[in-house]
Amino acid sequence: MTEPLRGNCHCGNFRFEITSDSSSTPANLGVSICACSLCTKLGCLWLPVDPDDFAITRDTGTVTTYRGLVFCKVCGTAVTGKHVGGPLQGQFLVNARAVAGFNPFQLGNNDDSQQRQRQAPSPMPVTGAEQDPVKHRGSCHCGNVSVELLVGLDELEIKEDNCSSCVRDAYIGTYPSKEQVRIHGRVHTFEYRYGSKFNGIAHCQTCGVVVFTTVYGPPISLFDRLPAERKERALAVYWKNMALQPVNVRVLDGVDLSTLTIQTTDEGAEGYVLPP
Known part of the structure; x- marks a missing residue:
């Protein structure tokens, strides 16, 4: 018997199986792209599924x-959806990003590059003495x-990887x-x-969108175990990272992701273990 596709939110509190297509694997899933504002901010890649073939x-x-x-x-992973409008209206959908073993970097032309290209064009820059100091504004979906x-x-720098958490978000x-x-x-x-x-990954309590993350770093006492030369270098990196405020580019208004230089790291979910 062919194994079903299995998936889960990152923390494992919600898990599911899909038995609709015995030939499907995480590598060849056919996903649908929705360019609505919610799906754009979430980056979901939707897999239409017959509800009878979906089991929690x-x-x-x-x-x-x-x-x-x-x-x-708990973890913010978007797992399923049922669109209330647009071409996917009424369909039951599973977020392919939550399927175990799914790698968006291996989808080729079937990835969210289409979604990136269909976002709103970038706004014209403001010039003159009254130029707004804000270069980009953004928000979660509910605001x-x-x-x-x-x-x-x-x-x-703009970066994207496919670790177990980032691929789901x-x-x-x-x-x-x-x-x-x-x-x-x-x-x-x-x-x-x-x-x-x-x-720490900060999700909106209402709509689930990630707007920013918080860098905590290791306990500073950890560096006391290092030799003096290594400690100096490690602390320099530590304080540099602690000064950062990472932001999710997907939530920024009017940014066309297809025009950006995004450094991608295909590291996969090595080390991720689904809790029992």
Whole structure:
């Protein structure tokens, strides 16, 4: 008997199986792209599934719904959806990013490059003495959490990887300093920390969108174990990282991702173990 596709939110509180197509593997899933504002911010890659072929294998009550989207309130992973409008209206959909073994970097022309190209064009820059110090504005979908970037993306590194968490969040990070960012609505987020807990991923409590992350780093006492020369170098990196305020590029208004230089790291989910 062919094994079903299995998937889960990152923390494992919600798990599922799909038995619709015995020939499907995580590498050849055919996904649908939705360019609505919610799917654009979430970066979801939707897999249309017959509800009869979808089985929930664990549900500890941590999922919630926003406009047809179902996401976990612990780790923020978007798992399923039912579109209320557009070409996918009424279809039951599974976020392929939550399927175990799924790698968006291996989808070729079937990845979210289409989604990147279909976003709104970048706004015209403001010139003159009254130029707005804010270079980019963005927010989660419901608007409870917002961000203002005081530096242009052309001055910053932009990175994307496919670790077990980032692949589920579709996270594309840029790394300004704390002085270059204004964040509003932190009180409306929930934070997910896992593994070493050196970073915290902030999701909107209402719509689940990741707007920013927080760098915590290791305990500074850890560096006391290092030889003096190594300690000096390690602390320099530590303080540099601690000064950062990472932001999810997907939430920025009017940014066409297809025009950006994004450094991708195909590291996969090595080390990720689904909790029992």
